[in-house]
Amino acid sequence: MNAAVLDHDHGHDGRKPSTAPGHGTGGPAAKRIIVGDGFWVFLISDIIMFSAFFAAYAILAPATAAGPSARQIFDPNSVAIETACLLLSSFTCGLASVAASQRSQKWTQAALLLTGLLGFAFLLLEAREFSGLLARGDGPTRSAFLSAFFTLVGCHGLHVTAGLLWLGTMMAQIYAKGFRRDIQHRYFCFTLFWHALDIIWVAIFGLVYLVGLNL
Amino acid sequence: MSTPADYEPGAGLEGDSAPGYESETREGVRAAIRGYLIGLVLASALTVASFWASSTHLIYGPGVPIALVVLAVAQMGIHLVFFLHITTSPDNTNNVLALAFGVLIVFVLVFGTVWAMAHMNANMMPSMG
Numbered sequence: 001m002n003a004a005v006l007d008h009d010h011g012h013d014g015r016k017p018s019t020a021p022g023h024g025t026g027g028p029a030a031k032r033i034i035v036g037d038g039f040w041v042f043l044i045s046d047i048i049m050f051s052a053f054f055a056a057y058a059i060l061a062p063a064t065a066a067g068p069s070a071r072q073i074f075d076p077n078s079v080a081i082e083t084a085c086l087l088l089s090s091f092t093c094g095l096a097s098v099a100a101s102q103r104s105q106k107w108t109q110a111a112l113l114l115t116g117l118l119g120f121a122f123l124l125l126e127a128r129e130f131s132g133l134l135a136r137g138d139g140p141t142r143s144a145f146l147s148a149f150f151t152l153v154g155c156h157g158l159h160v161t162a163g164l165l166w167l168g169t170m171m172a173q174i175y176a177k178g179f180r181r182d183i184q185h186r187y188f189c190f191t192l193f194w195h196a197l198d199i200i201w202v203a204i205f206g207l208v209y210l211v212g213l214n215l
Numbered sequence: 216m217s218t219p220a221d222y223e224p225g226a227g228l229e230g231d232s233a234p235g236y237e238s239e240t241r242e243g244v245r246a247a248i249r250g251y252l253i254g255l256v257l258a259s260a261l262t263v264a265s266f267w268a269s270s271t272h273l274i275y276g277p278g279v280p281i282a283l284v285v286l287a288v289a290q291m292g293i294h295l296v297f298f299l300h301i302t303t304s305p306d307n308t309n310n311v312l313a314l315a316f317g318v319l320i321v322f323v324l325v326f327g328t329v330w331a332m333a334h335m336n337a338n339m340m341p342s343m344g
Contacts, residue, residue, distance in 0.1 A: 054325055059329065098247045101247070195294065202287055205262075205265070206284070206290070207284065211283050211284075
């Protein structure tokens with residue numbers, strides 16, 4: 001029998017032991033990995049919270065209480081522009097990550113600014129839609145359908161607002177403190193948050209707006 | 216802790232990754248940008264397909280919501296792979312397991328609610344509205 005097989009450092013299939021941190025002999029994982037994993041778990045819990053709002057909306061969508069239905073209040077053009085804004089902002093956020101990995105202050109700030117502007121344009125369109133509904137008396141108190149709609153889409157809008165504040169904070173911190181390790185960890189969490197918001201919007205524009213237009 | 220003879224400083228770092236992490240090397244930049252571009256193109260295509268499916272009359276009416284659900288799930292997958300860099304590589308096991316558990320909870324919550332409430336509506340007495 002080969003002596004290496006008996007060596008506890010070696011896998012039973014004869015492969016070399018992993019020297020990567022966080023795997024067997026590699027010692028604890030790098031802080032960047034732990035920060036990312038922890039924030040990822042938070043994002044999944046956030047998505048589970050959204051799924052509860054999606055479930056409530058799915059149940060209450062037909063309960064219009066003689067008020068307007070989804071088909072009557074949704075504007076597909078506005079939704080298409082909102083979707084384009086968030087999708088492009090997710091892309092520019094990715095480009096900012098590439099720039100940050102190269103420690104390029106100029107390109108990181110430019111890509112983040114573009115990300116923020118696209119996010120702001122999204123919020124303006126959503127605010128226009130909400131204020132139009134409220135002006136016509138079709139606010140969240142009008143029907144169970146509108147309560148569920150405002151809760152779900154409004155909660156996503158609040159997340160985007162929080163994301164924009166975080167984005168502004170990150171731009172200021174990267175500008176003032178540079179690409180310090182702790183700043184990188186915060187920035188890394190921000191990019192995960194921003195991409196996750198876009199994933200939730202994919203479910204909203206598909207399952208709420210586009211399905212609603214076909215009910 | 217034992218150190219193998221062929222250990223190179225920093226070599227192990229490449230074997231581990233968190234969601235969203237990408238290479239910091241110069242040659243990695245081009246690949247990283249290409250990855251985001253592919254993601255953008257695929258996500259845009261699925262978005263356009265979704266809007267097309269909701270407005271066309273070529274698809275059998277009751278089938279449209281099903282098509283939209285499939286397209287939305289596909290696009291969320293594209294976002295996870297190309298923007299959040301969740302892959303099936305061994306280093307991503309922790310993240311994929313957390314994601315799988317999250318998907319299970321979301322599935323139970325959404326489909327369980329819809330299923331249970333549909334039965335409650337069916338069993339409701341007419342006078343209860």
